[in-house]
Amino acid sequence: MGYRLEVNGTVHEVQVPGEMPLLWVLRDELGLVGTKYGCGKGYCGACTVHLDGATVRSCLLKVASVGTAKIHTIEHIGTSAAGERLQRAWLEIDVMQCGYCQAGQIMSACALLARSASPSDAEINAAMSGNICRCGCYNRIRSAIRIAAGLKEEADHVA
Amino acid sequence: MSPEPLSRAPIARRTVLKASLLAGGGFALDALIPLPASALAAARGEPAARAQLSAFVSVAADGTVTIVSKNPEIGQGIKTSLPMIVADELDCDWSQVRITQADLDQARYGEQYAGGSTATTRDWLPMRQTGAAARAMLLAAAAQRWRVSATELTTSRGRIFHRASGRSLGYGAVASAAAAVPPPDLAQVPLKDPSEFTIIGQRVVGTDSARIVRGAPIFGMDTRLPGMLYAVYEVAPAYGGRLVKADVEAARRAPGVRHVIPIVGNGDYDSGLADGVAILASHWWLANEARAQLAVEWNLSAARGHSSSVYRANADAAIAHGPQADLRVDGDAAGQLATAAKRIGARYDYPFIAHAPLEPQNCAARFSDGKLEIWAPTQTPQRGLAALEKALGIAPASVTLHLTRSGGGFGRRLMNDYLIQAAAIARAVPGVPVQLIWSREDDMRRDYYRPGGWHSFEAGVSERGELVAFTDHFVTFGDGKTTARAAGYNTAMPPAGLVPHLRYSQSMMPTVVNTGALRAPGSNALAFASQSFLDEVAYAAGTDLPRLMLSLLGEPREVAAPGGGVPFDTGRARAVIARVLEVSDWAQQPAGSRRAKGFAFYFSHRGYFAEVVEASVAGSDITVHKVWVAGDIGSHIVNPMGAENQVRGAVIDGLAQALAGQAIEFVDGAAQQSNFHDFPLARMPLAPEIEIAWVRSAKPPTGLGEPALPPVIPALTNAIFAATGTRVRSLPIRLHSA
Numbered sequence: 001m002g003y004r005l006e007v008n009g010t011v012h013e014v015q016v017p018g019e020m021p022l023l024w025v026l027r028d029e030l031g032l033v034g035t036k037y038g039c040g041k042g043y044c045g046a047c048t049v050h051l052d053g054a055t056v057r058s059c060l061l062k063v064a065s066v067g068t069a070k071i072h073t074i075e076h077i078g079t080s081a082a083g084e085r086l087q088r089a090w091l092e093i094d095v096m097q098c099g100y101c102q103a104g105q106i107m108s109a110c111a112l113l114a115r116s117a118s119p120s121d122a123e124i125n126a127a128m129s130g131n132i133c134r135c136g137c138y139n140r141i142r143s144a145i146r147i148a149a150g151l152k153e154e155a156d157h158v159a
Numbered sequence: 160m161s162p163e164p165l166s167r168a169p170i171a172r173r174t175v176l177k178a179s180l181l182a183g184g185g186f187a188l189d190a191l192i193p194l195p196a197s198a199l200a201a202a203r204g205e206p207a208a209r210a211q212l213s214a215f216v217s218v219a220a221d222g223t224v225t226i227v228s229k230n231p232e233i234g235q236g237i238k239t240s241l242p243m244i245v246a247d248e249l250d251c252d253w254s255q256v257r258i259t260q261a262d263l264d265q266a267r268y269g270e271q272y273a274g275g276s277t278a279t280t281r282d283w284l285p286m287r288q289t290g291a292a293a294r295a296m297l298l299a300a301a302a303q304r305w306r307v308s309a310t311e312l313t314t315s316r317g318r319i320f321h322r323a324s325g326r327s328l329g330y331g332a333v334a335s336a337a338a339a340v341p342p343p344d345l346a347q348v349p350l351k352d353p354s355e356f357t358i359i360g361q362r363v364v365g366t367d368s369a370r371i372v373r374g375a376p377i378f379g380m381d382t383r384l385p386g387m388l389y390a391v392y393e394v395a396p397a398y399g400g401r402l403v404k405a406d407v408e409a410a411r412r413a414p415g416v417r418h419v420i421p422i423v424g425n426g427d428y429d430s431g432l433a434d435g436v437a438i439l440a441s442h443w444w445l446a447n448e449a450r451a452q453l454a455v456e457w458n459l460s461a462a463r464g465h466s467s468s469v470y471r472a473n474a475d476a477a478i479a480h481g482p483q484a485d486l487r488v489d490g491d492a493a494g495q496l497a498t499a500a501k502r503i504g505a506r507y508d509y510p511f512i513a514h515a516p517l518e519p520q521n522c523a524a525r526f527s528d529g530k531l532e533i534w535a536p537t538q539t540p541q542r543g544l545a546a547l548e549k550a551l552g553i554a555p556a557s558v559t560l561h562l563t564r565s566g567g568g569f570g571r572r573l574m575n576d577y578l579i580q581a582a583a584i585a586r587a588v589p590g591v592p593v594q595l596i597w598s599r600e601d602d603m604r605r606d607y608y609r610p611g612g613w614h615s616f617e618a619g620v621s622e623r624g625e626l627v628a629f630t631d632h633f634v635t636f637g638d639g640k641t642t643a644r645a646a647g648y649n650t651a652m653p654p655a656g657l658v659p660h661l662r663y664s665q666s667m668m669p670t671v672v673n674t675g676a677l678r679a680p681g682s683n684a685l686a687f688a689s690q691s692f693l694d695e696v697a698y699a700a701g702t703d704l705p706r707l708m709l710s711l712l713g714e715p716r717e718v719a720a721p722g723g724g725v726p727f728d729t730g731r732a733r734a735v736i737a738r739v740l741e742v743s744d745w746a747q748q749p750a751g752s753r754r755a756k757g758f759a760f761y762f763s764h765r766g767y768f769a770e771v772v773e774a775s776v777a778g779s780d781i782t783v784h785k786v787w788v789a790g791d792i793g794s795h796i797v798n799p800m801g802a803e804n805q806v807r808g809a810v811i812d813g814l815a816q817a818l819a820g821q822a823i824e825f826v827d828g829a830a831q832q833s834n835f836h837d838f839p840l841a842r843m844p845l846a847p848e849i850e851i852a853w854v855r856s857a858k859p860p861t862g863l864g865e866p867a868l869p870p871v872i873p874a875l876t877n878a879i880f881a882a883t884g885t886r887v888r889s890l891p892i893r894l895h896s897a
């Protein structure tokens with residue numbers, strides 16, 4: 001089947017079965033490998049992308065269900081003001097260890113900031129709890145979101 | 160600059176260097192043989208303007224310094240920290256530095272390995288010498304140009320200065336002349352006094368971080384080759400299963416599928432090639448979907464009876480029966496127990512757990528004209544080569560192995576099973592590049608698990624509250640002669656060497672399940688059992704665990720480890736314990752009911768760590784409020800930015816093992832858990848504030864990937880006891896609501 005997808009502002013025609021999850025269309029058809037496979041079942045959030053600005057688990061979303069929604073991925077997120085602030089905050093305190101989860105983390109954080117410009121810790125925990133970081137970078141993910149939101153953030157607490 | 164005492168250590172003699180590899184792994188002579196710049200540029204497709212000073216260091220005319228990172232990067236930060244060490248001795252500015260990842264080439268780079276927190280210990284001095292040697296070559300070239308003695312020259316931030324004449328130049332200006340200078344003797348090359356370090360100890364952002372936040376393709380999973388097919392490899396549902404027959408016709412007709420290939424392995428399903436059926440398709444999802452169309456008959460007889468319930472019953476029987484063998488006997492523990500004023504005993508156990516790195520196992524491979532090219536996220540590429548030769552008969556000389564970044568390791572990628580599978584599949588379709596990707600379910604069910612274990616402890620306490628005797632009967636897995644991989648005991652485990660009467664003993668039962676090293680192997684489980692039981696001993700003796708540990712540790716001294724292991728420095732142990740008590744304000748227990756602090760100490764992978772956990776319990780829910788960590792990994796923290804991340808990651812890893820419900824159970828050799836719903840990982844709300852205090856002893860720096868993990872679990876279980884009076888003697892923690 002043929003589908004028209006608008007990804008990161010570019011329209012692509014893809015010939016794939018409609019059942020194929022968007023994740024694999026992005027990775028194996030369009031070569032956008034920044035979006036990651038972690039579980040394939042909606043548990044880990046590594047595959048998070050934006051559909052009209054809202055987060056979706058691309059491993060669960062059939063390409064036939066995307067319709068005309070605009071898709072944005074990690075490769076493009078730096079072009080938005082919030083995305084760019086998040087990327088800078090991520091680098092300021094070097095959030096990552098292995099880095100594999102971070103595309104999904106940033107996509108979720110970006111959607112959070114769009115909803116709530118200065119999120120509380122409870123809001124951050126709630127918004128981010130669908131994204132697993134196996135390396136356990138959670139403290140810095142929380143801090144980086146606060147930094148990107150312009151909230152006061154104490155320097156990494158080290159004696 | 161004066162050579163500092165550390166330079167007495169590993170690299171001592173030129174003659175040793177000439178033999179190419181140092182004893183104990185390390186450093187290749189090739190590393191100091193300059194290559195013709197043209198040959199190198201041709202090989203790498205880079206402008207010839209870069210002058211190669213050694214295998215690790217090249218300098219471009221504009222002063223850009225390129226440093227090769229030799230070890231696999233799995234998230235431990237080595238691709239940043241080892242180049243930092245080189246760059247510091249080279250005395251350049253970190254902003255001048257570019258880092259490239261080496262392919263596997265141990266003759267050229269020395270040991271290339273990620274595991275056991277070994278790299279910093281092994282590479283600290285050689286990496287310093289590498290940087291210092293390159294600097295010496297640049298100085299010699301500048302001295303020639305100015306017709307002065309090199310001893311009159313100084314360096315700073317990538318520039319060379321001749322104070323007497325007020326002249327200076329950048330490294331780039333003499334780089335190509337320096338490449339022609341004979342490399343100096345590594346053992347003689349002057350090293351900085353540590354007070355002169357400008358990069359080591361700074362907070363440096365990871366080499367790949369900027370690419371990661373943009374989603375750039377740097378992981379094994381991101382490998383893309385022209386014309387590549389995606390593969391899955393269906394293996395038997397239980398360990399040790401053999402392929403009987405496979406009907407592959409339906410799968411072959413499935414959408415997108417190009418090849419379906421039954422592969423009979425070499426019978427070694429542990430470190431060789433397991434039997435399986437490969438499906439190759441245009442998209443990975445199509446290959447994975449086609450698995451449902453396979454009709455495969457497996458012989459699963461080898462796994463019959465290998466169930467968790469059977470293992471538990473075997474352990475009970477072994478404990479009732481008494482140990483099969485003694486591992487360490489000091490004094491007369493049985494006699495002392497019989498006469499002790501107080502005698503206490505308890506059983507502890509913990510389950511099999513999976514590594515579950517977030518990037519599933521994967522490997523890309525292309526086999527053409529008898530040559531194999533591989534792109535792999537692996538912690539042990541050299542072992543991968545050896546395993547390839549053994550399983551597939553492909554000679555190492557015909558293999559090129561590119562190291563990709565790994566989306567987590569935790570010990571899983573010490574094993575190269577997926578690499579061998581990818582190579583076997585690629586060989587079946589010569590000329591076609593193949594990327595094998597395991598599904599999460601494959602990854603969860605085909606791990607080399609941290610093995611479960613059982614302990615039966617006893618301790619005797621004297622009238623005066625001293626620990627006089629200590630015994631542990633450990634029940635583990637093995638063939639009766641040798642324990643299974645990562646299922647062994649640590650006979651140096653405290654309180655061994657600190658208590659006069661001690662007996663460590665063991666029983667084994669067989670398993671078909673693959674076991675392996677998981678972050679802080681051995682220690683991650685032994686610390687839980689032994690430090691929790693010692694907390695029981697402390698209560699029985701009318702004291703607390705930190706006080707009991709301090710009294711056992713006694714005067715600062717080195718306690719030898721049996722079999723020539725790393726000696727245990729009681730002074731370093733005392734210092735981290737004192738520090739954590741201070742920063743956590745241990746004497747002050749938190750207000751509120753069912754809320755308390757717990758403590759534990761452990762020494763593993765050369766690192767000394769004492770930790771305090773503050774937790775509260777409501778019903779069966781446990782909340783960890785804060786964790787304090789005091790650690791001693793030597794004189795320098797190479798990159799505090801990465802080091803703090805390693806510590807926090809290890810703490811959260813341990814908390815997840817204890818609290819998230821992690822356990823792999825088997826029925827007839829088949830793992831029952833398959834994904835993150837039934838093998839949960841830590842999520843953000845679990846992560847408490849974690850405060851880190853470094854104790855810097857005057858010892859060479861050692862690794863940090865592992866030693867911060869072991870103490871956190873017993874510190875938590877001891878906090879739960881302090882808060883509730885309930886002992887946690889089994890992992891994962893499952894409290895019944897009060």
Ligand code: FES
Nearest residue numbers: 038040042045059
């Ligand atoms: S891969 Fe989609 S949620 Fe894990």
Ligand code: FES
Nearest residue numbers: 099101133134135
């Ligand atoms: S950084 Fe490794 S999974 Fe998050």
